[in-house]
Amino acid sequence: MQLPPRRSAAILLKRYKRFLADVRLADGRELTIHCPNSGSMRGCSAPGSPVIISHSDNPRRKYAWTLEMIQVDNSWIGVNTSLTNRLVHEALANGTIDDFGTLKSIRAEVKVSTKSRLDFLLEGDRGQSYLEVKNCSLAEEGLALFPDAVTARGTRHLEELITLVGSGYGAAVLFCIQRQDAEAFAPAAAIDPLYAATLSRAAQAGVRVLAYQARVEPEEISIVRHLPVNLVEGPSQKRLP
Structure with a gap:
């Protein structure tokens, strides 16, 4: 972009x-x-x-x-969060994000309840999947972290995804990491323990947890690679491929 x-x-x-x-x-x-x-x-x-x-x-x-x-x-x-969904849409369309197979349609801002909309509804050769996107700008010691402040809204989105999976739909959350000095992603449990616990519960329920890193340059920003995810579970961590 x-x-x-x-x-x-x-x-x-x-x-x-x-x-x-x-x-x-x-x-x-x-x-x-x-x-x-x-x-x-x-x-x-x-x-x-x-x-x-x-x-x-x-x-x-x-x-x-x-x-x-x-x-x-x-x-x-990258700190302009208004670009995040456009970056992800671009990467979905060009196949950089390939976790959902060959896509036939990408619908944005999909209403899933009276209180919430999710960022995308994807339809492809692997079926339908709802996708919520979060921008990640915080990193410490090579680990990208989200959120950088307590986010009740973010936790509510995870609950929506859990409900969708329970109803038989595909669902995922994708963390768009707009910096290149990180090698993995984890929830920021020290900042928002409820969000971290809910993310772990979402993964256990079948919500896919994805992290993609963007190359950020003064002229252009583009998503370039998948990063591993570490879900914090108490004092230990669980790594997702």
């Missing part, structure tokens, strides 16, 4: 009010920009970090510039 053509390098001054950030351009100008990430951005929001921002020509936008990625220890991290 190509990023918008009008981009600029900058330095992050601060991120605040969840959806705002201040940056300084190379010429010294300071801008307030949109930060499209509702998470804590733990580990990837330190003041002084290099960032890439993009410009929108939409005259209705209050803030024309958007925070796309931030550099931590020489590794670019």
Whole structure:
């Protein structure tokens, strides 16, 4: 996926009010920009970090510039969560994500209850499968972690997937890791133990747990490979292929 053509390098001054950030351009100008990430951005929001921002020509936008990625220890991290589903859709369509066989259709934003929608309904030669996608920007010691803050909504999505499996449907959750300095994925049990426990329970119920890593570059982001998943079970870990 190509990023918008009008981009600029900058330095992050601060991120605040969840959806705002201040940056300084190379010429010294300071801008307030949109930060499209509702998470804590733990580990990837330190003041002084290099960032890439993009410009929108939409005259209705209050803030024309958007925070796309931030550099931590020489590794670019994609923090624009509005791109995550587009990245996954692209990888499903081109076969990089091949866990669901040959796909005939990819439907987005599928309502599964009065309270929830899931990101995709996939139909292919292996049948139907509901898919929920989560963006992962946190990593520690080579391990990508989700979530970076307590997520009641994320836990509810897992419960929806468990219910779907119990009703005979295929269901999966996919973690899109927008950084290249990780070699495996695990739930962040220290941050949200309920989410970690629910993810383990979902896997035991038959929900497929997948992790894919994206190559993040200032010009382009694309999903490139599958990563192993470690599900935390008490003091030990269970690895999924």
